[in-house]
């Protein structure tokens with residue numbers, strides 16, 4: 001009996017060892033290898049403060065209760081709290097944000113390449129949704145919902161999603177990310193506003209429209225014009 005217990009324990013330990021033997025997650029889009037680190041060393045994340053010098057302030061962020069200015073084209077404002085402004089989060093694999101919405105304000109379709117997002121509505125009424133990756137039948141499915149205060153909704157890692165305030169009053173949500181650096185790729189900006197632009201031949205064929213439609217869209221999203 002004791003032997004069996006010991007065997008079980010050994011097996012459990014092996015299983016947990018396997019579970020932890022994964023590569024660390026990315027903290028950036030890519031990490032091109034260099035032969036000579038002197039020429040171009042770049043740290044994936046941040047350096048760690050000597051733990052003896054850490055203070056409670058390293059783990060404290062203030063002011064997330066303050067409404068942000070939503071006077072921009074989309075009528076929304078994302079206040080990200082991550083290791084850049086809350087240093088104690090470094091290496092812990094999480095981050096959060098407050099998002100303010102003007103009446104009918106939109107957080108336009110975007111993805112977080114490195115994080116799942118959990119959203120809690122604090123104020124307002126929002127129409128939110130995400131789209132699946134390509135299904136075997138070639139289609140993409142929309143999962144959407146209308147949310148009220150207290151409602152929680154999940155945007156799985158990497159999937160395109162959006163949040164739209166359908167109310168006549170401002171809306172506020174709190175979101176959490178499963179990465180200290182989730183990254184954000186806003187679809188319209190990424191497709192119609194990168195530097196340098198994507199060839200118009202690629203875009204006309206991809207979207208099956210005339211050149212002038214693409215040029216019109218590009219004019220809306222030329223670099224730095226995202227809000």
Ligand SMILES: *[C@@H]1O[C@H](CO)[C@@H](O)[C@H](O)[C@H]1NC(C)=O
Pocket residue numbers: 067068069070071072076077078227
């Ligand atoms: C978000 O709000 C802050 C503070 O209210 C403001 O400084 C910033 O410019 C706003 N950002 C956008 C994109 O409107």
